Amino acid sequence: MYSLYSLMKQEEKLYELSMEKNWRRPVRFEPLFDYDRCSGCGLCATACSWGEIRLIPKKVENGKIYSMPVANRHSCGGCHYCERQCPEGAIRIVERPFVSSHRYWREDQENLWRQADPNKKGHILLISNGSDSEMITYFDHLMFDACQVTNPPIDPLREPVELRTYLGRKDGSSPLLELNVPIMFSAMSFGSINLRVQIAEAKAASIVGTYWNTGEGGLHRELYSYRENTIVQIASGRFGVSPKFFKNCSAVEIKIGQGAKPGIGGHLPGEKVTSEISETRMIPEGTDALSPAPHHDIYSIEDLKQLIFAIKETTGYEKPVSVKVSAVHNIAPIVSGIARAGADIIAIDGFRGGTGATPRRIRQSMGIPIELAISAADKRLRDEGIRDRVSLVAAGGIRNSADVLKAICLGADAVYIGTAVLVALGCGLCQRCYANKCAYGITTNRKDLADRIDVDLATEALVNLLSAWNDEIRELMGGMGINTIGSLVGNRDRLRGVNLTVEEMKVLGVKQAGL
Amino acid sequence: MCGIVGAIDTELSMIKGSDIVEAITLLRERGNGLGSGYAVYGIYPEFKDLYAIHIACDNEYAVQEAENYIKAHTYVKAAEDIPVRNVKSIKWHPNLRRYFVKPGPNNEDFMLKNMDPGNLQTEEEFAEIYMKNFVFDFNKSIKGAFVMSCGKNMGVFKGVGYPDEIGEFYMIDRMEGYIWLAHNRFPTNSQSWWGGAHPFSLLEWTVVHNGEITSYGVNRNYIEMHGYKCLLQTDTEVISYLFDFFVREKGFSIEDTCTILSPPLWEEIDEMEDDKEKKRIKLLRQFYPQALLNGPFAILVSNGSSLIAMNDNLKLRPLVAAKSGSRYYFSSEECSFEILCPEREKTWMLSRNRPEIISVKEIEYV
Numbered sequence: 001m002y003s004l005y006s007l008m009k010q011e012e013k014l015y016e017l018s019m020e021k022n023w024r025r026p027v028r029f030e031p032l033f034d035y036d037r038c039s040g041c042g043l044c045a046t047a048c049s050w051g052e053i054r055l056i057p058k059k060v061e062n063g064k065i066y067s068m069p070v071a072n073r074h075s076c077g078g079c080h081y082c083e084r085q086c087p088e089g090a091i092r093i094v095e096r097p098f099v100s101s102h103r104y105w106r107e108d109q110e111n112l113w114r115q116a117d118p119n120k121k122g123h124i125l126l127i128s129n130g131s132d133s134e135m136i137t138y139f140d141h142l143m144f145d146a147c148q149v150t151n152p153p154i155d156p157l158r159e160p161v162e163l164r165t166y167l168g169r170k171d172g173s174s175p176l177l178e179l180n181v182p183i184m185f186s187a188m189s190f191g192s193i194n195l196r197v198q199i200a201e202a203k204a205a206s207i208v209g210t211y212w213n214t215g216e217g218g219l220h221r222e223l224y225s226y227r228e229n230t231i232v233q234i235a236s237g238r239f240g241v242s243p244k245f246f247k248n249c250s251a252v253e254i255k256i257g258q259g260a261k262p263g264i265g266g267h268l269p270g271e272k273v274t275s276e277i278s279e280t281r282m283i284p285e286g287t288d289a290l291s292p293a294p295h296h297d298i299y300s301i302e303d304l305k306q307l308i309f310a311i312k313e314t315t316g317y318e319k320p321v322s323v324k325v326s327a328v329h330n331i332a333p334i335v336s337g338i339a340r341a342g343a344d345i346i347a348i349d350g351f352r353g354g355t356g357a358t359p360r361r362i363r364q365s366m367g368i369p370i371e372l373a374i375s376a377a378d379k380r381l382r383d384e385g386i387r388d389r390v391s392l393v394a395a396g397g398i399r400n401s402a403d404v405l406k407a408i409c410l411g412a413d414a415v416y417i418g419t420a421v422l423v424a425l426g427c428g429l430c431q432r433c434y435a436n437k438c439a440y441g442i443t444t445n446r447k448d449l450a451d452r453i454d455v456d457l458a459t460e461a462l463v464n465l466l467s468a469w470n471d472e473i474r475e476l477m478g479g480m481g482i483n484t485i486g487s488l489v490g491n492r493d494r495l496r497g498v499n500l501t502v503e504e505m506k507v508l509g510v511k512q513a514g515l
Numbered sequence: 516m517c518g519i520v521g522a523i524d525t526e527l528s529m530i531k532g533s534d535i536v537e538a539i540t541l542l543r544e545r546g547n548g549l550g551s552g553y554a555v556y557g558i559y560p561e562f563k564d565l566y567a568i569h570i571a572c573d574n575e576y577a578v579q580e581a582e583n584y585i586k587a588h589t590y591v592k593a594a595e596d597i598p599v600r601n602v603k604s605i606k607w608h609p610n611l612r613r614y615f616v617k618p619g620p621n622n623e624d625f626m627l628k629n630m631d632p633g634n635l636q637t638e639e640e641f642a643e644i645y646m647k648n649f650v651f652d653f654n655k656s657i658k659g660a661f662v663m664s665c666g667k668n669m670g671v672f673k674g675v676g677y678p679d680e681i682g683e684f685y686m687i688d689r690m691e692g693y694i695w696l697a698h699n700r701f702p703t704n705s706q707s708w709w710g711g712a713h714p715f716s717l718l719e720w721t722v723v724h725n726g727e728i729t730s731y732g733v734n735r736n737y738i739e740m741h742g743y744k745c746l747l748q749t750d751t752e753v754i755s756y757l758f759d760f761f762v763r764e765k766g767f768s769i770e771d772t773c774t775i776l777s778p779p780l781w782e783e784i785d786e787m788e789d790d791k792e793k794k795r796i797k798l799l800r801q802f803y804p805q806a807l808l809n810g811p812f813a814i815l816v817s818n819g820s821s822l823i824a825m826n827d828n829l830k831l832r833p834l835v836a837a838k839s840g841s842r843y844y845f846s847s848e849e850c851s852f853e854i855l856c857p858e859r860e861k862t863w864m865l866s867r868n869r870p871e872i873i874s875v876k877e878i879e880y881v
Contacts, residue, residue, distance in 0.1 A: 151726070387736075388740075480729065491736075493732030
């Protein structure tokens with residue numbers, strides 16, 4: 001039950017909205033309330049961090065005013081947080097079909113309206129997460145081989161099936177990273193996600209025996225104790241790079257590009273730079289954290305080589321150096337160049353890789369699928385006879401354990417997962433991480449929202465995720481009659497393509513099913 | 516499912532071919548008549564410094580082409596048809612020839628001229644690399660012909676048929692050698708042709724294999740990256756290439772190579788007490804995961820001075836061993852020993868990732 005005063009306040013807000021210039025915003029999602037079920041508790045109104053739900057006096061009983069939620073119909077993004085919070089199950093998020101008589105312009109019509117909105121300055125359309133375009137997902141067109149008669153499948157419950165993987169340059173020049181599962185948590189910076197999520201990642205990585213990546217936002221002091229399982233990232237902004245940063249990690253990653261935004265930098269708006277973030281990133285509080293598009297000391301491959309060796313010298317050759325690039329058309333020679341420049345690990349991020357914020361046009365139309373990129377890179381390195389000099393890590397669009405194994409069969413030594421981690425923590429994939437309003441408390445640094453993440457629960461969720469995938473991968477490998485993951489790296493013989501063109505199968509290096 | 520038999524005499528005394536034929540014929544049930552073969556070491560004592568090239572050609576035209584190719588690339592000291600008997604059940608067979616050659620085109624000084632002066636290669640090392648490349652180029656460029664074996668003082672005799680038929684065909688009963696490998700095939704993955712029968716051979720290395728290598732794709736990628744070419748459509752050939760690569764090219768010991776191909780499980784490595792051994796196995800497993808052989812297999816490998824018997828690390832294929840004086844015998848089934856060595860000192864089952872490496876005396880291992 002809400003007081004009349006709070007209701008008046010809400011009406012005021014609505015009035016402000018109505019003072020905006022008259023402009024028809026497209027409405028895509030909205031919550032529908034089942035008032036027969038609704039008890040009027042108001043939880044949904046507090047739960048929604050986007051200001052979509054307000055309470056209005058709807059029922060009068062025994063002289064008391066009972067308020068009921070209604071939708072404002074201007075800011076629902078379909079994250080389903082209210083729906084999942086409602087104790088009565090009275091909320092249903094519906095998507096309104098976008099009806100346009102001109103089919104060709106359907107999607108773009110909506111975006112044009114958004115872009116031309118007179119209440120805002122004309123702006124680049126921002127979006128988060130990885131590309132949701134309907135382009136072919138090659139993982140779905142690849143099928144595994146299984147053992148029948150001529151060789152026995154292995155039962156992972158009875159026989160050992162080993163997933164332990166070592167990453168790094170295998171000549172003794174630098175230590176190797178030991179992974180109990182070939183899955184690592186991808187780079188997500190403190191700033192784009194909050195510290196609680198990072199702590200959960202670090203804890204889960206140390207329990208399972210894998211690695212988590214700090215992203216470009218530096219390493220918060222609370223995370224120093226997880227140094228055995230930490231990969232620190234250096235991007236073009238060089239945020240938080242310090243002696244402590246190098247001491248408290250297992251490996252260093254240089255980020256050249258990421259799949260969701262190849263070729264462009266990053267921008268953390270000043271209002272998100274809180275005191276904690278300012279301390280970790282080593283920038284003044286309240287200033288914008290800008291990552292330039294290029295590294296200003298890397299304008300070609302020889303500069304990258306110098307940076308790699310500068311890092312190796314700094315760390316006394318005790319930490320492997322990884323280089324992360326986005327999957328682009330020319331990925332094969334790029335990877336070969338990076339391998340020859342001295343990198344120990346190369347991470348390739350496909351166009352479905354996620355991000356905190358990226359221009360929509362870039363996300364939807366730059367880069368190439370990871371399946372093709374990893375296969376091309378692996379083939380090129382083998383052709384040049386340098387495949388055992390580096391380890392390859394596939395990232396971007398790994399949705400489940402079968403994707404992990406398919407990526408490995410196409411040539412990756414291990415994979416990075418990012419979006420899958422967020423989804424495991426609740427994320428509804430509303431693609432508005434840039435807004436700092438995440439209702440699940442994942443991609444926000446607002447204290448009230450971030451508190452919605454329970455670190456212990458989140459850790460447990462991530463450990464569960466990895467152990468479930470671990471078991472699934474072991475089942476798949478058992479069916480294929482393979483008891484160690486190393487025997488699958490680049491083993492395209494155990495994949496067949498369905499419904500692919502000859503050219504696509506050539507790049508993937510797989511045969512047509514039935515052959 | 517295939518049957519394999521191996522025998523070695525560490526004192527270099529000769530083992531009769533007729534015994535081997537009888538022993539592998541006893542495992543008839545393990546094959547289906549689509550391939551069998553024998554490898555024997557010590558059969559060409561009169562040519563023991565020359566490479567004995569056994570080739571099989573589909574037709575007269577291929578014979579001519581192969582002969583021209585061999586003459587163009589090697590110095591041929593002797594050449595002849597491999598003598599065969601007519602066997603009723605073998606309706607067709609390729610033209611089988613053998614050449615005893617020195618590396619280098621018709622020129623005895625070729626070796627000295629072509630050896631890289633800055634390199635520390637010995638003449639022998641150079642000759643081996645030359646012959647290896649010769650075999651790959653031959654198999655690739657001559658259509659309808661392939662090299663069965665090309666080692667010194669050894670030969671591979673194989674074809675499509677039951678082991679008794681192939682033994683009869685090649686007159687194995689008249690041969691003697693100090694190391695024997697024999698194979699009875701039940702092909703599952705590749706079609707049966709004369710080149711697909713075991714043993715597979717490269718230089719001195721010879722392999723017979725019972726099982727299937729599920730990691731073949733990775734192993735092939737790895738070995739092709741290092742200049743080998745897999746052209747015989749069968750997973751077994753990578754085993755001989757891997758042995759050749761690690762032992763000859765990289766200079767690893769046979770023991771290390773066996774560890775790379777079939778290492779202990781990680782949990783076993785973690786629990787090892789001997790730190791030095793633990794470090795050795797861990798490093799080999801970390802560095803060469805692509806060379807690890809996965810899937811069920813029992814293999815016998817020989818290089819003319821050792822016989823190596825090895826199982827996969829889950830022990831999914833049978834392999835038993837027996838010792839009788841200076842002779843060691845290996846077989847898929849114990850019944851073979853009743854023919855090879857009815858009175859034996861010891862019979863034992865090979866355990867997983869404990870390879871048996873039996874070396875002959877006197878010949879120093881290169």
